[in-house]
Amino acid sequence: MAIDLRSDFVARPTAKMVEAMAEAANRPTGFGLREDQTVARLERLAAETLGKADALYVPTCTMANQIAIHLHCRPGENFLTEADAHVVTSEAAALVPDDAQRARIAMVLQENTHVCSGGRVLTYEQMAAITELARARAVPVHLDGSRIFNAAIALARPASDLAALADSISFSLNKGLGAPLGAILAGPKALIAEAVRVQQMFGGGWRPAGIPAAAGIVALETMIDRLEEDHRHARQLADGLAAITGLAFDAPAESNIVLVRPTVMEVEPLAAALAEQDILALPFGRCLRLVTHHEVTATVVAKTLAAFRAVLAGGDNSA
Numbered sequence: 001m002a003i004d005l006r007s008d009f010v011a012r013p014t015a016k017m018v019e020a021m022a023e024a025a026n027r028p029t030g031f032g033l034r035e036d037q038t039v040a041r042l043e044r045l046a047a048e049t050l051g052k053a054d055a056l057y058v059p060t061c062t063m064a065n066q067i068a069i070h071l072h073c074r075p076g077e078n079f080l081t082e083a084d085a086h087v088v089t090s091e092a093a094a095l096v097p098d099d100a101q102r103a104r105i106a107m108v109l110q111e112n113t114h115v116c117s118g119g120r121v122l123t124y125e126q127m128a129a130i131t132e133l134a135r136a137r138a139v140p141v142h143l144d145g146s147r148i149f150n151a152a153i154a155l156a157r158p159a160s161d162l163a164a165l166a167d168s169i170s171f172s173l174n175k176g177l178g179a180p181l182g183a184i185l186a187g188p189k190a191l192i193a194e195a196v197r198v199q200q201m202f203g204g205g206w207r208p209a210g211i212p213a214a215a216g217i218v219a220l221e222t223m224i225d226r227l228e229e230d231h232r233h234a235r236q237l238a239d240g241l242a243a244i245t246g247l248a249f250d251a252p253a254e255s256n257i258v259l260v261r262p263t264v265m266e267v268e269p270l271a272a273a274l275a276e277q278d279i280l281a282l283p284f285g286r287c288l289r290l291v292t293h294h295e296v297t298a299t300v301v302a303k304t305l306a307a308f309r310a311v312l313a314g315g316d317n318s319a
């Protein structure tokens with residue numbers, strides 16, 4: 001079977017998650033939007049973990065971010081974020097950069113870890129400085145924390161410390177945490193009450209959602225601390241690749257993502273040659289992206305490195 005390193009969302013649920021989902025399938029579900037008790041437990045656990053008053057279970061992190069944008073910003077208003085933020089590159093961008101001096105900035109959005117830079121980690125101090133600027137102007141801060149637990153593990157701080165720097169936060173259950181699907185939007189009670197309305201308007205009023213929510217609970221209970229292992233494997237992968245002729249790096253592997261730039265061949269043919277060796281890596285601009293997750297073991301790292309060596313054998317690192 002191919003080793004899939006294109007994203008962490010390809011990771012399949014753990015046996016414990018499958019067991020929890022089977023149990024949830026036998027429990028009564030709810031009818032009303034927030035009636036399902038398994039979903040309610042997941043939302044409580046997510047809110048507690050992040051130190052927020054309430055949380056909402058939504059299908060995707062894109063939806064969580066878009067609900068937050070919708071609630072913090074009105075038509076005609078702008079929000080400030082970094083040019084390569086996921087909300088700009090992959091969520092049909094609500095940002096109008098050349099209007100920034102005229103329209104009111106209604107929100108500042110931070111992303112940690114930052115996917116486009118290869119999972120780089122904003123430090124607590126960097127985040128706090130941005131939040132301080134925003135708060136001095138009474139501008140709310142949303143944190144796209146799709147991989148916030150990777151950031152927290154990399155910084156050796158609880159995720160709630162980072163969440164405290166934002167008024168609202170989104171995170172993915174289906175990436176490093178390994179749940180089959182789902183994301184969370186957390187924040188103050190009044191904001192989440194409004195978020196339920198927007199979620200419904202966006203077509204996200206999913207019911208019954210108790211079965212995937214049961215896997216989400218297991219994800220929060222069992223998959224956070226082990227992210228350290230994914231980071232170690234990413235570093236091992238990066239170190240191993242650095243020793244191979246024909247590969248270069250533009251950024252260090254700070255969490256579970258490795259971006260490696262081939263210097264002796266184009267990205268697409270390299271990805272195709274690796275696929276022939278049963279290694280799936282994602283062409284990402286001038287780089288190939290490799291993402292570690294709970295199915296990426298030390299053996300998988302070794303096999304991946306061996307495939308790169310085989311493909312690039314005889315390469316020239318002078319370029």
Ligand SMILES: Cc1ncc(COP(=O)(O)O)c(C=O)c1O
Nearest residue numbers: 060061062063086111115144146
């Ligand atoms: C930083 C970031 N935010 C948001 C998302 C969107 O997540 P989803 O695919 O669940 O909509 C992603 C997905 O890769 C991401 O990397």
